[in-house]
Amino acid sequence: MKTIIHDLGDFYDTLFKSKCENVISADGKYAPCQGCFGCWTKHPAQCYMKDALQMACRIIGKTDELVIITDNYYGAYSPSVKNVLDRSIGASTPFSTYRGKQMHHTLRYGKKEKLVVYTYGHITADEEKTFRYMVERNAINYGFREFEFHYLENVNQLEEFEL
């Protein structure tokens, strides 16, 4: 199963939906994570906030390949995309283990195949380095076996991509 998270608006949302079964449009019409841990300790794998992201962790947890398309914010995801990721920690459990020789949470849905991140917008050499490192760390955190990071000079390139 493949999931796409993007912050490109309606046109691309329709395009991606014609190519992929799970598309999360990061349109910002949802609240940021409040850090309550309720998705671990109170109502597992579910957020207490009843909006579009209430069950997002279940989709992200079950996916084999996660494709993220995001604007670049200082070598990190855009706020609306980061919001989706912040609200998805229920894809792991509150228990901890070692992964990549460091402490991480155990995975509710097990290991996944591949994390692919495309970023667009103006980016400096340092930001590109930071972003690649961030994606590498995220791949370990989410339990992806491999990761890819690409910079898109032009978002239109996506129209030809086999996502």
Place this chain on the structure above:
Amino acid sequence: MKTVFINGSPKKKLSVSSYLLGIVRILTRGEVVKEQVRNPKDYERILSSIENADNVVFGLPLYVDGVPSHMLAFMKEMEKFCIEKNKHLNMYVVSNGGFIEGCQNKPLMQVFENFCKRCNSRWRGGVGIGGGVMLNVMRIMFLVYAGLFLLNTITAGINASFPIFAEQLLVVLFFSLGAFIYCLRMGVAISKGTDCGVKYTRILLPSFLFILAADVFFIIISIFQGGIFRGWLRKK
């Protein structure tokens, strides 16, 4: 000299970020302003206090290896504001993550370094702390021990109660020592207007013991909140 402390935790009370910023403030001289970013309504107020500031200190939690989403949105507004007003600030960051290794804060520090370049500010350094939640537990333990000390002093006298309290205090202090030292050093650097470098520290506990403590912590919380009875670790 004016320093604005921006708490990036979404929590209203008992956030580790505000606790750590409090420690940085101990040795920060000059005018000090405390702010918290929780939603876009806060932007205007915070930006106006930055307008005549010299230093900005961010205190924030680590969310999925990076900056929490609501802070990223604020940073974009702050970048626009700094460029428009031609502000050149000194910037410092204290971040704390749930995992024990302090170096897991590294991507977040790099994001802030990149942010400084974009808004013509000077990156003065940061402290990345591992095991942040336990700092909070230590803070609560301190209050519990202080209460017990008071009770013991009334019933058995200070000679009997003080040695016990002193020992408990030292244990609590020891675990948080790395965080305390680097935060205090940051306060000194802010007062002098110098760099404090990027430092990573943690709760001073071996990771396997920390993992054990974290697991016990979550079991207890999950019993109280009922998650343990609602398919706690099941695929949903």
